[in-house]
Structures are given as C-alpha cells and as structure tokens.
Amino acid sequence: MKRILLLLSVLLFASVDAGAVGGGIVIDGSTTVGPIAKSFAAYFKNRYAVPVTVSESGSGNGAKGLINGTCDIASMSRAMKGREIAAAATKGVNPVAHTIALDGIAIVVHPSNPVAGLTRAQIASIYEGRITSWKGVGGPNARIVVIQRESNSGTQGSFGELVMGKGVQITRNAETQASNGAVKNRVSSTPGAIGFLGMGFVDRSVKVIGVNGVRPSLSAIRNGSYPVSRPLYMYTNGQPTGVVKQFIDLAGTVEGKRIVGELGFIAQ
DSSP states (O other): OHHHHHHHHHHHHHTSOTTOGGGSEEEEEOTTTHHHHHHHHHHHHHHHOOOEEEEOSOHHHHHHHHHHTSOSEEEESSOOOHHHHHHHHHTTOOEEEEEEEEEEEEEEEOTTOOOOEEOHHHHHHHHHTSOOBGGGGTSOSOBOEEEEEOTTOHHHHHHIIIIIOTTOOOOTTOEEESSHHHHHHHHHTOTTEEEEEEGGGOOTTSEEEEETTBOOOHHHHHHTOSSSEEEEEEEEESSOOHHHHHHHHGGGSHHHHHHHHHTTOEEO
C-alpha cells in the first residue's frame, strides 16, 4: 500500500507543467480573488502535497506575471485588456481565461450614514466630484470622502467600467487605498466616506447600500439584476495541464464551490 501511495505521489509531481515556476504552482494577481486562491491553495496542498504560492499584487501585476513567465496563474477581478493580450502575444504567451466565481462590487458607507441607496448615476457623480455633500443625495450636510483603489486594481477597473463609464475620470480629491481591506478600514472609521469592495470582504464594520434600488445579494448577482457585478478569473498560458489544470478545475468541484460560497462569493 505504501508503495502505491508513493507511486501516485511521484506521478502527481511528474505531471507538473514543464513551464511551472519553481516546480509547484505560483499565483499572482487580484486581492479580491486572493481569498479564493489562498483557500484553494491550502486545500490543494493538504490533499495533493503540491506547493502553491499565492501573491496579491493586483490584477495588472498578475497579468504581467503571466506574460513574463513569473507565475503559472494570474488571478484577476477583471478581464485582460487588449493591450495586455497584445503584449502576451509578442512573448508567445496565449492567455486563457477561466471563470472561477461571480462577485458583486458592494458600495459601502459608514454604518452611521442614513443613506440606504443611490442610483448608478449618483455614484458616478460622487466619484467625478460633481456631488460633494451627502445632502445632495438625501443625506446629512456633510462632506463626502471618496475612497478608490489604485490604478492597478481589477476592482478599480471594473468599477470604472460598470459605474463611471468609458473615459470618465475619478476626482483628484479621491483617496486611494491599496486593497479591499484598506478600503473597508478607511470607510469603517470615516463617517463621511464612500467606497467599494468585493462582496467577500463585506462585514458589519461597513454599511452596504443599494444601487438602482437593488442590494447585492447572491440571487441578485447571479441573475444579473444587481448592476455592479462581474466574473472573477484565473488566467493560464494556454489550456492548463497537469496540476495547474487540477487546480483550475477545483472551482467546478463540490469542494471548490463550497469554498467559494463560504468566502462570500458566488460559485459557478
């Protein structure tokens, strides 16, 4: 029996893609997808004894890592941009997208804020800097503190696409935070703040508001009625094989779907 287990272990390690970084699986990218990647990594390492390294440097850096060959999987909370795909092609890299979950971008305010919902147009106006007081949207006469993500963030890119519209700039007065957690902490400690988070990061320290009269729930995200929803991706160079394929395929298994759901995201 021991010999059989040893043989299976050897075969598993032998199936690692020839291009895999460091003999295991290396993942880099989105802080939103990070909890899924880390939980999958822990499960995978425990079950298959395959080392999995997860970094969270942003979706843009995940794309760069895949293009430059420094990671096997780019975790991204947005689709790759045309310029990234073009850059990949110049290096012989063929990015293939794998949807691993669905997510809603929650618009959050301080728990003391009486505003229960905003229209998408109102949110855009706030982030453009055209509405600067909560009084302008039915709230108190208090300055709105606008919180955004860094330019390399996939969540920032998705927010820009889904809420702001193409080419619309966010006000220069907006504060920039480096992660979902940092946005949540800033909003939770600032009565006048507004920010946006992946659903998996929402807790009672912030208040989620509706958008166009719809709150971000599992059913609203799945049926598309919540207007600020998006897929979450893992990208590979070409169709994955070996343990990289096993890792990607985990999202479609019963165990993978359980992990995704427990983290507050919506399984495919």
